[in-house]
Amino acid sequence: MLPEHAPFSPEQRSAAASLLQGLTPGQRLWLAGYLSAESGSETAAATPSASPLLVLYGTESGNAEALADLTAKQAKKRGFKPSVKNMADLSPADLAKAGKLLVIVSTWGDGDPPESATGFYNGLMQEKVDLSGVSFSVCALGDTSYEQFCKTGKDIDARLEALGAKRTTPRKDCDVDYDEDHAAWLDEALSSFGPAVAAPAAPAVAIPVAGEAFGKKNPFPSEMLEKVLLNGEGSQKETWHYELSLEGSGMSYLPGDALAVVPLNAPDMVEGVLKAAKLKGTEKVSLKGGDEKVLADALREDFEITVLSKAVLKKLQAVAKSERLEGLLADDAKDQLKDYLWGRWVADALAEFAPKGxxxxxLVGILRKLPPRLYSIASSPLAHPDEVHLTVASVRYEAHGLQRKGVASTFLADLVETGQQVRVYTHVNKNFRLPDSDDTPIxxxxxxxxIAPFRAFVEHRAETGAKGDSWLIFGDQRYTYDFLYQLEWQDHLSNGALNRLDVAFSRDQPEKVYVxxxxxxxxxxxxxxxxxxAHFYVCGDASRMAHDVNEALIGIIEAEGKRSREEAEAYVEGLRKSKRYQRDVY
Structure with missing residues (x-):
């Protein structure tokens, strides 16, 4: 029963208590958010003079969009009247009317803007727009393991200033662990815009929540239900099919979404770092938030101990004071640094530049937080209720005379057996979705x-009885060993969920054939x-395949549509803007 001082009649208190008792923790959180949003919308309606604020985002995997939504909620609480816009839906000229502007944008790959933001980014860099009436601040998302860390955010920040906009707070460059940096930036940025019309506080509604919902901040301990090696004996590849349970998680997903896997570092990786650092592993260290942990456990569970980047080397140099490392980090040694970083791990740098340990x-001051790894989901929730499937290639290679391996891919392959648990959470990807209509061809x-998300697409359409035609173009090395999900595709061809299948096995003939x-x-x-x-989808390698497929697409439109190169490129851009050309590349 709710307390007697709650602003409800006895009948309402009884009804509310009865409802709350029947809700799951996730449902209670949703209801709390819904009531908060409803209260916020009423407040906004009552304060029409609230200061307008444009929250502009550019996203590839959905992180910037999620932060933009969070930014708008916080801004509304501070009395602003925010609107959230995707860069894909605006032109640079639209910014002139913004007044107050907050930009949240990610950098994709090695310095590229998010695909959906490419048109806006190019226009902003080239067009002459008077933004002298705009006040702004930029939050840039990136990954310090890449040389061009946060390049897109840096470029946009500088260009806005060059076009006359007034920067009210410095740009914040965020690594993969961005929550605290974003919160600090947002507080400073909103304060810098001066007082907004404060909204009257809504009455507090105490809604009890039994436990924290599963998600990014509270990953779900998922049971490994099944793991199957998809490649045949004799293959040069190691691709696994994993089936994980979501039963009891309260989490959901749609085809096109991703699953975040929170891995653990392998024991031999931990041992390699300890050996290079001349440490035993029994030492106690303090983590973010003040928690203490045994060093070996912290290295296994909390820190990225393999990927070597310029940011890590800079922190190492502050400790090691190495002349050789100082030379590598010099501005005129970019090529040498790039060569050094390839194929080397943190342990290699420790051994070379800090030989005394x-x-x-x-050590923990040098390292960054171990980030989760995102994998495209390979299942439809309609075909596999309470389950999520992945298709993961184990990364193993040799570099500098030593065997190397991917952290998350080999964690799943080597360290997790059927019946054991993996911490996961679902990650929404609104930029990779089936068409709204089941009649639309794909x-x-x-x-x-x-192939992973397309297994999900075809399964989903089979379950919904979609009438639209589906065409899959799949490629790998050899037909005999590497035809992933071959029997499933044959079944879908028989039942009509898949209408056409073309395959390219690159090493089955003298001349390589690709998709x-x-x-x-x-x-x-x-x-x-x-x-x-038809909607056109691409998933896979970003470094070469995605570019080659895009060039092939432009060439086909040019030849078959009797168009010039420029007209074909405009046709493809039109497909992007109408969300008929979507890519999930990595």
Whole structure:
């Protein structure tokens, strides 16, 4: 029963208590958020003079969008009247009317803007727009393991100032562990805009919540239900199919979303770092938030101990004072630094530049938080209730005479057996979605593990009885060993969920054949599908495949549509803007 001083009649208190007792923790959190939003919307309506604020975001995986929504909620609480816009939906000229502007944008790969923000970014860099009436601040998301850390945010920040906008607070550059940095930036940025019209405080509604909902801040301990090696004996690849339980998690997903896996570092990785640092592992260290932990456990559970980056080397240099490392970090040694970083781990740098070792506190001060790894979900929730499936290639290679391996991919392959648990949470990807209409045809291009979301797409359409045609173009090395989910595709061809399948096995003939070659072989049909309204999807390697597929697509439109190169590029850009060309590349 709610307390007697709650602003309800006895009947209302009884009804509310009865309702709350029947809700799950996740449902209670949702209800709390809904009531808060309803209260906020009433407040906004009552304060029409609240100061307008544009929250502009550019996102690839959804992180910047989520932070933009959070920014708007906090701004509304501070009395602002925020609107949230995707860079894909605005032109640079639209910013002139913004007044107050907060920008949250990620950098993709090695310095590129998010795909959906490319048009806006290019326009902003080239167009002459008077932004002298705009006050702004930028929050840049990135990954310090890349050389061009936060480049897109840095570029936009500088360009806004060059076009006359007034920067009210310095740009904040955030690494993969961005929550605290974003919160600090937001507080400072909102304060810098001066007082907004304060909204009257809504009456507090105490809603009891039994436990924290599962999600990014509270990953779900998922049971490994099944793991199957997909490659045949004799393959040069190691691709696994994993089935994980979501029963009791309260989490949901849609085809196109990703699953975040929170890995643990392998024992041999931990031992390598301890050996290089001349430490035993029994030392106590303090973590963020003040918690204490045994060093070996912290290295296994909390820190990124493999990936070597310029940011890590700079922190190491502050401790090691190495002349050789100082030279590598010099501005005129970028090529040498790039060569050094390839294939080397943190332990290698410790051994070379700090041969006498470092203290436990110095070691954890050099390292960054172990980030989760995102994998495209390979299942439909309709076909596999309370489960989520992944298609993951184990990363193993040799560099500098030593065997190397990927942290998360080999964590799943080597350290997690059926029946054991993996910490996970679902990650929404609104930029990779099936068409709204089941009647719309789709073309899917996915070599290797890029097949994952398309397994989800086809399963989902099979479950919904979609009438739209589906065409899959898949590629890998060899037909005999590497035809991932072959029997499933044959079943879908039989039941009509998949209408066409073209395959490219690069090493089954003297001349290599790739998915883009299959696109060109079927250029007339592919263009005809596009003309009929088909959506075009690509998933897989960003460094080469995605570029080659994009070039093949432009060439097909150019040839089959009798268009110039510029007109074909405009056609493709139109597909992007209408969300008929979507990519999930990594």
């Amino acid at each position: 470092v203290s436990a506190d110095e 073309i899917m291009v996915g070599p290797g593990t890029g 883009q070659d299959k696109m060109r072989e079927n250029a007339a049909e592919l263009f005809a599908w596009l003309e009929k309204g």
